[in-house]
Amino acid sequence: MLEVQEVSKTFNARTPNEVRSLRGVSLVLDPGSWVIIIGTNGSGKSTLLNAVAGTFFVDDGKIRLGERDLTRLPEHARAKWIGRVFQNPFSGTSPSLTIRENLSLAARRGMSRGLGWGLRSSLVARMRDEVGRLNMGLEDRLENAIGSLSGGQRQALTLL
Template sequence: MLKIHAVSKTFFPQTVNEVRALRGIDLTIEEGSFTCIIGTNGSGKSTLLNAVAGTFFPDSGTIRVGEADITRWTEYQRARLIGRVFQNPFAGTAAEMTIAENIVLAMKRGLSHPLTAALNKSTKSEIGDRVRMLKMGLEDRLDNPIGTLSGGQRQALTLLMATWLRPRLLLLDEHTAALDPKSAAKIAELTKLIIHQEKLTALMVTHSMQQAVDLPDRIIMMHKGQIVEDFQKEQKKRVRIPDLLDTFDRVQKRELMDESVAEMLIRDYV
């Protein structure tokens, strides 16, 4: 479904701040699968997600969703195919606008915005019905500005908005990381529920090893802009948190060794 082929991205090229954020990523995500990307800070996991979302264009490589080559599509053009939830719980909704107005925008995600009244009674009752499923009592507050809600409530609404029109691909960028533990658990549960109900294809970045083990059916580990581990199917089912931590250690040790070997070689031969 999602095919990432040889995607590379270097930020600030040819300066002292040069960062090779993605180094030739190859990744294929199956239709209807739920994949989780883990990795240390600066491993490039969020960058990979943003490359798919279209926040920037890759230096090389292609990105395809289904049949469409979206490599050169702008962020807003990709919204037709992709629903997104951000790490910042305030990023996915417009604070000064009401719950209903926010959702009405999501009902037109990637479509044209005609000059017809956005909200009428039937739209509102449709919105109310679906918001009720969040079990947060928000269906009675549809006309309140979304800025008056808590981070957890706003993130739940963002998730609902991202999936209101069924997206070909759902991108979740550490979307529970900025929430308190209780809200984070609730959002994680809701994420799982919606993805299973709607049979969505989803790609999630997370810091939480617990989530990585509990939620998805595939785990990808990134390090220094490359994919270093890929737990799929049976292997994924057997994976536990200590296994993931071990893999982290192994990856880091391997790299330390690489560096010390390189240093030795330089000392001896240069």
């Protein structure tokens, strides 16, 4: 369960450019549930998602995932448990790396990085199976640069 409890975030506090982006926002999401966040430009939608992902720390409140308090964990530590698809398909992937290399890095979220881990044939076979479940015909293109794919294909791969 994801719990956002009374979260607040102000940017450029105590300056002429101060922006109160979140004020006492609370949200509870059960595992497997979906939520749609709707609002006008500048209403805090992206700020809320970035706060959950750990892009920055909130000023007040708590963010919990199950029994874990994520509130003061940095983004790279939260990446073990939290993934997201960016609106911009060029975010979240490295265009010059292959599909396999991108998936290798993604699989190592929150751990020390290295591409050698993704070279073992058993892991490449597992990647091929996972990519095949997308039904996009990409399972035989693991050695293609991810930058050569369409935006939708890149976004789908970031879900793996």
